[in-house]
Structures are given as structure tokens and as C-alpha cells.
Amino acid sequence: MSSPAFESSMRPPAPVYLVGKGVILETLRRKDVYVLLILSLLFVAGIFVISLVGIENAATSTFLLNLGMSLAYFFAHLLTLLSAARQIPAELENRTLYPILAKPLSRGQYYLGKWLAVWLSGVVTLVVLFLLGWLPVPRMETYSSLLLAQTFVLYVCSLALTASVAMFLSLVMPRGSSMILLALLLFAGGKIIGWIHDSSQHLPLSRVIHWGIAYIPDFSLLNLTTRYTDGIDPLSLPQFCGLILYGSIFTAFFLALGTLLFRKRSL
Amino acid sequence: MRSLLLISKSVLIEGVRRKEIYAIVLFSLILIAGVMSVDFFEIRGLTKFYREMALAIMSIATAITVIVLSCRQLPREFEKKTIYPLMAKPISRMIFLSGKLLGVLLSAAFCFLLFMIVYVAGTLYLGGTIPWMHFAEYIYLQMLMMTVLSTLGFFLSLVMNLDAAVTLGVIFYFTSSVFTTGITFIYEFMGLGGKTVLVVLNYILPQLTLFDLSGKILHSVQWPPLGWTTMAALTLYALLFSGVYYLFAILAFRRREL
Amino acid sequence: MSEHDPKSGARKILLSGVLVLFLLSPVITIHLDPAGYQGGRSRDIRDRSLRNQSAAGIILGELRTSMSDLMFIKTELYLHSGVAYQLNLDYDAMSSRGQVRDLKENGKPSIPEPTPPGHSLKGPGQDLKHPFEEEIDHSHHDDHDHVHPPGEEDTHFHCEGAKTVIPTEREDFRGFIGKLHREVKPWLDPSKPHKHTDGTELLPWYRLMTLSDPHNIRAYMIGAWWLKRFRKKPQLKEAEKFLEEGIRNNPKAFQLYLMLGHVNRAMGDNGKAMGNYRKAAEMALEVRPPGGREGPDWTNYNEEDALASLRLAVFTEEEFGSKEAALALARRYLQAVEGDAILQRHVDQLSGSQPQSEDN
Numbered sequence: 001m002s003s004p005a006f007e008s009s010m011r012p013p014a015p016v017y018l019v020g021k022g023v024i025l026e027t028l029r030r031k032d033v034y035v036l037l038i039l040s041l042l043f044v045a046g047i048f049v050i051s052l053v054g055i056e057n058a059a060t061s062t063f064l065l066n067l068g069m070s071l072a073y074f075f076a077h078l079l080t081l082l083s084a085a086r087q088i089p090a091e092l093e094n095r096t097l098y099p100i101l102a103k104p105l106s107r108g109q110y111y112l113g114k115w116l117a118v119w120l121s122g123v124v125t126l127v128v129l130f131l132l133g134w135l136p137v138p139r140m141e142t143y144s145s146l147l148l149a150q151t152f153v154l155y156v157c158s159l160a161l162t163a164s165v166a167m168f169l170s171l172v173m174p175r176g177s178s179m180i181l182l183a184l185l186l187f188a189g190g191k192i193i194g195w196i197h198d199s200s201q202h203l204p205l206s207r208v209i210h211w212g213i214a215y216i217p218d219f220s221l222l223n224l225t226t227r228y229t230d231g232i233d234p235l236s237l238p239q240f241c242g243l244i245l246y247g248s249i250f251t252a253f254f255l256a257l258g259t260l261l262f263r264k265r266s267l
Numbered sequence: 268m269r270s271l272l273l274i275s276k277s278v279l280i281e282g283v284r285r286k287e288i289y290a291i292v293l294f295s296l297i298l299i300a301g302v303m304s305v306d307f308f309e310i311r312g313l314t315k316f317y318r319e320m321a322l323a324i325m326s327i328a329t330a331i332t333v334i335v336l337s338c339r340q341l342p343r344e345f346e347k348k349t350i351y352p353l354m355a356k357p358i359s360r361m362i363f364l365s366g367k368l369l370g371v372l373l374s375a376a377f378c379f380l381l382f383m384i385v386y387v388a389g390t391l392y393l394g395g396t397i398p399w400m401h402f403a404e405y406i407y408l409q410m411l412m413m414t415v416l417s418t419l420g421f422f423l424s425l426v427m428n429l430d431a432a433v434t435l436g437v438i439f440y441f442t443s444s445v446f447t448t449g450i451t452f453i454y455e456f457m458g459l460g461g462k463t464v465l466v467v468l469n470y471i472l473p474q475l476t477l478f479d480l481s482g483k484i485l486h487s488v489q490w491p492p493l494g495w496t497t498m499a500a501l502t503l504y505a506l507l508f509s510g511v512y513y514l515f516a517i518l519a520f521r522r523r524e525l
Numbered sequence: 526m527s528e529h530d531p532k533s534g535a536r537k538i539l540l541s542g543v544l545v546l547f548l549l550s551p552v553i554t555i556h557l558d559p560a561g562y563q564g565g566r567s568r569d570i571r572d573r574s575l576r577n578q579s580a581a582g583i584i585l586g587e588l589r590t591s592m593s594d595l596m597f598i599k600t601e602l603y604l605h606s607g608v609a610y611q612l613n614l615d616y617d618a619m620s621s622r623g624q625v626r627d628l629k630e631n632g633k634p635s636i637p638e639p640t641p642p643g644h645s646l647k648g649p650g651q652d653l654k655h656p657f658e659e660e661i662d663h664s665h666h667d668d669h670d671h672v673h674p675p676g677e678e679d680t681h682f683h684c685e686g687a688k689t690v691i692p693t694e695r696e697d698f699r700g701f702i703g704k705l706h707r708e709v710k711p712w713l714d715p716s717k718p719h720k721h722t723d724g725t726e727l728l729p730w731y732r733l734m735t736l737s738d739p740h741n742i743r744a745y746m747i748g749a750w751w752l753k754r755f756r757k758k759p760q761l762k763e764a765e766k767f768l769e770e771g772i773r774n775n776p777k778a779f780q781l782y783l784m785l786g787h788v789n790r791a792m793g794d795n796g797k798a799m800g801n802y803r804k805a806a807e808m809a810l811e812v813r814p815p816g817g818r819e820g821p822d823w824t825n826y827n828e829e830d831a832l833a834s835l836r837l838a839v840f841t842e843e844e845f846g847s848k849e850a851a852l853a854l855a856r857r858y859l860q861a862v863e864g865d866a867i868l869q870r871h872v873d874q875l876s877g878s879q880p881q882s883e884d885n
Contacts, residue, residue: 034427034428034430034431035430035431035434038431038434038435038438039434039438042438042442049449049453049584050581052453052456052457053452053453053456053580053581053584054580055579055581056575056579056580057575057579059566059569059571059572059573059575059576059579060575060576060579060581060582062566062572062576063576063579063581063582063594064581066567066590066591067585067588067590070590082430108536141566174290176290176291177290177294180290180291180294181294184294184298191736191737192301194736194737194739195736198736198739198770210551210555211551214550214551214554214555215547215550215551218554220560221554221557221559224559225590226560226565226567226590226591227559227560227562227565229566229567230562230564230565230566230567230568231565231566232562232565235559239557239559242553242556242557243557243559245553246550246553246554246557249543249546249547249550249553250547250550252543252546252547253543253544253546253547256539256540256543256544260540307728307729307732308728308732308752308760308763308764308767309759309760309762309763310725310728310755310760313725313726313728313729314726315603315726316726316727316728316729316730316733317729408709444586444587445584445585445586445588447706448583448584448585448586448690449584450699451691451692451697451698451699451703452580452583452584453584454698462698465698466698469698469699469700469702470702474702474706476706476709476710477702477705477706477709478709479709479710480709482602482607482709482710482711483607483709483710483711485607486603486606486607486711486722489606489607489711489722490606490607490711493708493709494708497705497708497709500701500705501705501709504705
């Protein structure tokens with residue numbers, strides 16, 4: 001008689017996990033990790049130059065800390081965006097999607113597996129670059145450790161959102177356009193939203209406009225880098241939970257939308 | 268010659284047909300329109316802000332287009348296995364690569380032309396004037412820079428995978444001015460060995476910031492255009508690096524098994 | 526999978542739930558503003574000066590994460606016709622007084638010296654006989670302080686000695702590449718005097734800066750100074766609008782009320798000017814540390830602005846209100862800020878011209 005332990009070990013792994021594993025293996029096979037290596041070398045070169053010229057004062061160390069963290073954020077998001085945006089289109093173009101979907105794997109599971117793998121790859125990139133950007137800078141001023149933890153958690157949320165939006169956009173527009181649009185949203189969206197908000201203050205339908213623009217994903221809400229380096233207090237628990245909820249809702253929405261579109265798409 | 272032109276034409280048509288150039292131009296135009304909509308406090312003739320932003324956006328957009336296009340040419344041919352029927356024809360690898368290079372440059376010129384029309388129209392609309400001599404020199408130097416980037420892109424795409432090549436190309440472009448300023452600054456801090464390394468780096472890496480005349484265009488009232496000796500020196504400088512990267516690309520391509 | 530499949534039903538419920546949460550998400554979003562805090566090291570003038578003058582800052586050039594830092598660099602470039610000096614301008618002077626002046630003559634970067642406690646601030650050449658005009662337009666008649674009509678080339682040559690980012694041929698190891706660099710980029714030999722050009726073209730940058738960071742008080746002030754220099758009604762109205770926006774975003778910034786008072790005066794609206802100077806004065810007293818002691822949140826330019834607010838509140842009350850009220854105000858303010866020679870002199874003048882009050 002077979003034991004439960006034996007049965008559980010014989011159970012096939014979840015399809016989502018298999019798809020995700022496939023994406024990560026492909027990433028390694030394509031040597032995409034070279035990109036991370038090049039970026040890491042860039043950070044190391046920067047550290048070397050700064051160690052030569054020295055850090056004259058606390059203001060400069062704070063500036064370098066902000067720069068290091070911002071670059072880690074920027075590159076991790078950029079790579080996640082590029083990776084997510086090419087997942088489905090590349091599979092469609094190379095016609096490698098059809099044999100995969102012929103297996104007992106739902107489109108939803110496939111889509112979710114892709115998203116999960118891209119997100120995790122982004123998190124790995126973030127960890128590597130974050131350590132390179134944050135560790136070497138001397139702490140000449142006080143910074144909140146709790147806020148640092150909050151910042152990192154929100155970075156991870158932001159990566160999840162980036163991956164979900166990128167995959168959704170790759171289904172509705174050409175790859176180049178989707179990449180550019182999301183890059184604009186990611187790195188300038190906060191400013192653009194702020195500008196629309198301010199410009200529409202005196203308009204008759206300002207409340208409607210403000211409500212409407214709240215549906216545009218604002219990645220700047222999930223980036224606490226400057227707050228951290230400015231030496232400001234950590235976020236209160238309601239604020240922090242609110243931001244996580246914001247990131248989660250938007251990620252879930254774009255994932256759901258993307259899955260729905262992918263299900264209905266004729267291949 | 269005919270084969271070269273045919274290959275370059277196919278690159279240009281492919282670039283135009285894939286709509287990527289239009290996507291980049293369109294988004295750049297949206298950014299430029301956004302710049303033009305920034306409140307100028309009811310003052311006409313304030314054009315430096317618009318000109319600086321527009322030139323930066325256009326230069327960056329064209330450079331990224333060139334880097335992506337050039338890095339993608341050969342890997343795509345290998346991936347889709349279209350290289351084999353091409354190489355079966357009586358076309359040398361040198362002609363093939365030259366055709367690709369010309370096609371990428373023509374695509375860059377096309378992209379740049381669209382931008383320049385927008386730039387001129389925007390400046391005139393805002394009540395500014397165009398310093399035509401500076402402007403012509405700027406376009407020429409930018410095209411020289413695109414030549415260097417294209418040949419570098421070809422070379423990188425043959426020695427590493429596509430993503431790594433694009434990443435390295437883009438990083439090289441964006442950090443160029445930091446590199447140029449950095450080596451002059453840190454020279455004093457280095458020992459003899461370090462100084463030697465910096466001198467070598469100074470000469471073996473192309474200084475792309477030398478092809479950026481936007482500073483003088485912006486403040487053209489105060490600065491005359493470049494003299495012909497400077498332009499000739501910059502042309503030789505660009506052609507030298509382009510030639511070296513092109514040679515490396517040819518060697519790498521020749522050694523690559525089909 | 527059929528439509529009656531329970532999994533299909535569960536999926537529909539899940540999707541509906543996500544949609545509802547998304548549609549209601551603005552309820553959360555409008556209460557989230559993690560960047561909505563005052564102050565911070567990135568906005569501190571002193572810190573900005575230090576980091577932009579540091580070796581790392583110079584090497585990185587225009588590679589910045591902060592818009593205000595980029596503005597710092599752009600202002601330098603625009604005012605020096607594109608020549609990249611190793612950050613030479615006194616920003617505090619620019620925002621407080623609209624002065625375009627360099628830091629130390631030997632090109633060494635500096636930050637404003639702290640004012641010794643108990644000293645009232647008085648710039649060189651400040652004329653006690655005409656304090657009102659001094660407070661508004663220009664007060665420091667040194668070589669660097671000239672207010673030029675917009676559009677006019679600055680024909681005055683200013684001090685030499687400021688170091689350029691691109692080194693001279695003598696200091697440059699790069700050979701012909703260095704020579705090409707000096708040809709292609711705007712560059713002037715540091716041994717030659719450099720001149721400041723009109724900063725009007727910077728206005729769109731300041732507009733962008735305030736859009737990017739509505740809590741950047743200095744950007745509002747410097748932008749308003751440049752607009753005020755036009756001395757034309759449309760631009761003065763724009764300056765007024767600009768400052769009102771700044772006040773909406775920074776209700777506790779007394780300097781903006783002070784600046785608004787200057788603009789009102791330039792427009793001939795003396796009543797409004799008086800009101801704004803008064804508001805600036807009262808707000809300044811609330812935030813001023815005891816004795817005007819310099820600290821991380823209170824520079825000598827803050828102290829100058831505070832004293833200017835107090836003085837101008839008194840002067841305008843005297844000119845457009847009543848002398849009795851001006852005297853009472855002057856006495857109150859003098860008590861709050863001990864040792865201000867200008868206020869003391871004004872109290873003496875007003876007392877001398879007034880009958881003794883019952884209080885005395």
C-alpha cells in the first residue's frame with residue numbers, strides 16, 4: 001500500500017511552477033545573466049572611482065547612497081520590463097507556444113507561471129544590484145532601518161506590478177510600443193500624473209479627472225528611495241499597508257486582465 | 268555595389284515596416300509636445316529649454332534606435348536561419364556587413380530627419396531662431412556618432428548575446444560624458460600605473476561626448492560654429508573608431524560558423 | 526471546461542472581486558502620499574551645495590536623481606553661456622535677493638558663513654537712509670550684483686579664478702582629445718574673467734522644477750525674481766500666480782509671502798503688499814529660532830528674509846497705514862528680534878515724531 005508521503009512525492013509538480021522553471025532556465029540558457037554581470041561591473045567601477053576620489057562629507061555620501069539605490073531600482077525594473085514584454089510575443093513568434101498549450105496546462109496557469117518567473121528574476125536582479133548600490137556607501141548620516149525594509153518590500157511590489165503591466169501591454173500593442181509606454185510610465189509617470197493633477201485643479205470636472213488618473217499605475221508611490229535618504233521617519237502602518245494593497249490590487253488587476261485577454265486570443 | 272545597396276535597402280525597409288522607428292518617434296514627439304506645453308509665463312522667445320530638451324530627446328531616441336537596430340541585425344539573421352540563403356549568394360561577408368551598416372545608418376538618418384523637422388518647426392513656432400551653421404554641424408557630428416555606435420553594435424552582437432550587446436551599447440552611450448569627465452578628474456588621484464591605464468583608456472575608447480554640439484547650439488549667440496580643422500579632426504576620429512570596430516566585426520563574422 | 530464547472534464559477538467570482546477592488550482603488554490612492562513631507566536632505570540648500578561641489582558630483586555631471594540638483598547645474602550652465610564651472614553660484618543669494626553672484630573669488634566652493642549671534646544682518650553697502658528700496662530691489666552693491674534688464678547681454682566682466690570642469694591644456698593629460706573637447710563644448714580659460722548672462726531662459730526650468738517638486742520653495746522664489754525683473758504687467762501677474770501656487774503647496778513658507786509682497790509693490794498694489802509683508806512677518810516670527818540662531822533649518826538667508834519681512838511690514842504700515850500702528854508693530858518686532866539696527870532706528874524715528882503714548 002502506498003504511503004501519503006510516497007504519493008505526495010510522486011505527485012507531479014504544479015504547472016505554474018513548471019512554466020516558471022522553464023522561463024528561468026531559458027533565461028540562464030540565453031545567458032541573460034550576462035546583462036546582470038555587466039550592470040554589476042558598472043556598479044563596481046563606480047565604487048572604485050568613488051573610493052579613489054573619496055567622499056568629502058555626509059551630504060555626498062547621502063547623494064551616492066540615493067544614486068546607488070536609484071540605479072538598482074532603475075535597472076531591476078528595466079530588465080523586468082524587457083523580460084516580461086517579450087515573454088508571450090516571443091513564444092508566439094517562434095511558435096513554441098502551441099506545443100506547450102497542447103499539454104494539460106491551462107492558459108491561465110501558463111500566463112501566471114510566466115509572470116511569476118519574470119518577477120522572481122527581477123527580484124534576484126534587484127537584490128544583487130541593491131547590495132552593490134547600498135552596501136559600499138559609508139553611512140555618515142542616520143537612516144531608518146525600518147524605512148529601509150519598507151523601501152525594499154515596496155520595490156518588490158513594484159517589480160510585480162511592472163511584470164504584470166508589461167505582460168498585459170505586450171498582448172495589446174506591438175512590443176516596442178509597449179516597452180516604451182511602460183518605461184515612460186515607470187520612470188516619469190509620477191511626474192506626469194502630478195502635472196495633470198495640478199493643471200486640472202481649477203477645471204469644473206477636476207474631481208472626475210483626479211479619480212480617473214488614479215487608475216493609471218503610479219510607480220512613484222512604491223519608490224521610497226528619496227524618503228529613506230532624506231532621513232525621514234518610516235511610514236505608519238496604515239500608510240505602508242495601504243501602499244502594499246495598492247500595489248497588490250493593481251498587479252492582480254493587470255494579471256487578471258492579461259489572463260483574460262490571453263485566454264480569448266486566437267493563436 | 269548593387270548587392271550592398273540591396274541589403275541596405277532591405278534593412279531600411281524592415282526598420283520602417285516594423286514600426287519601431289515610428290513608435291520611438293511618436294513617443295519622443297509626445298515628450299517634446301509635453302515640453303512645449305510647459306508654462307512659459309506668457310513670455311515669447313524662451314526657446315533654450317525647449318531646444319535643449321528636444322535635442323536631448325532626439326539624440327537619445329536616435330542613439331537607442333541605432334544601437335538596437337545594429338545589435339539585432341546579425342543575431343536575427345542567425346536565429347531565423349536566413350543567413351544561409353544570403354551567404355549562398357555570391358556576396359562576401361564584407362559586402363553583407365557593409366550593406367547592413369549602410370541600412371542602419373540610413374534608418375538613423377531617416378529617424379533623425381523626422382526629428383529635425385519637428386525641432387525646426389517647434390523652435391520657429393516658439394519664436395526662436397535656428398543657427399543654421401551650428402545646426403548643420405550638429406547633425407553631421409551626430410551622424411558620425413551613429414556610425415561609431417552602429418559598428419560597435421555589430422561587433423558586440425557577434426561576441427555576446429543580443430541583450431548583453433544592447434545593454435553594453437546603451438550603457439556606453441549614456442555613461443560617455445561621465446567617463447570623459449571622470450578620467451580627467453581622477454587622473455590626479457592615481458599612481459603611475461593607474462595614470463597609464465587612464466591614458467590608454469582615453470585613446471582606445473571613443474569619447475562620444477565629442478560629437479555633442481548641443482551646448483554650443485543652445486548658447487549659439489555666444490559661441491561661433493566649429494572651424495573646418497576641428498570638423499576634419501572629428502571626422503577622422505569617428506572614421507578611425509568606426510573602421511576599427513568594423514574590422515573587428517568582420518573578423519568575428521568570418522570566424523563565426525554558419 | 527464547461528461553463529457549469531465550479532472552477533469556472535470561482536474564477537468569475539475572483540475576477541469580479543479584483544475588478545471591484547480596482548475600481549474602488551482611488552479611495553486608497555488619494556490618501557497615499559509617501560513623498561508629501563516637508564524638508565529633507567535632498568531639499569536642504571547647504572547639502573545641495575556640498576554634494577554638487579563634491580568630486581563625485583562633478584564627475585557625474587548631469588547624471589542626477591533629483592530635479593533640483595539638475596536645476597542647480599543648469600542654472601550654472603545657462604548663466605555662464607554653457608561653460609561648465611565647478612559650481613560657483615550663490616544660490617541663497619539668488620533666491621533671497623535675486624542676485625547673480627559667484628561664491629569666493631578664488632574659485633573655492635563655500636557655503637554661507639554663519640552669522641555671529643546677536644549681530645543683525647546688514648549687507649555691505651546697505652544704506653540705512655533708504656532701507657525700503659534696499660530691502661526690495663538690491664542691497665549688496667558689490668561687483669557681482671547687477672540686475673540687468675532681461676534680454677540684455679551682461680557686458681560686465683566678473684571675477685576670474687573659477688575652475689572649469691574641462692581642464693586647461695596645461696592640466697589636461699588627454700592630448701588632442703582634450704583639445705577637441707575644449708573646442709566642441711562651450712569653454713573659457715579660467716584665467717579669463719567670465720560673465721553672467723541673462724537668466725530669463727531658466728524660467729521654464731524653474732516651472733518644471735516646481736511641477737516636479739511642489740515643495741521646492743527656492744524654485745518659486747528664484748522664478749518669481751526673474752519674472753519680476755521684466756517689470757511688465759503680464760509677467761508680474763504671472764509671478765503673482767506662480768507665488769500663489771507656491772503658497773498653496775507650501776502654506777508655511779513665509780518667504781513666499783515676502784516675495785509676493787515685492788511683486789504686489791511692483792504692480793502698484795500697496796494694500797496687498799502690506800498685507801503680505803505682515804503675513805510674512807508673523808509667520809517668520811513663528812518659525813524663527815531664538816536669537817535667529819543658525820541651524821539645519823535656519824540659514825543666514827532665512828534670517829535675512831525674516832528680518833526683511835519684519836522691516837517691510839513696518840515700513841508699509843507707516844507709508845500706507847498709520848504711524849501709530851507702525852510704531853507699535855516696530856516695537857513688538859524689535860522685542861522679538863533683539864539688536865536689529867534698522868528696526869531700532871525706525872522706532873527712534875517714529876517715536877521722535879509721535880506724542881508719547883499712554884503705555885510709555
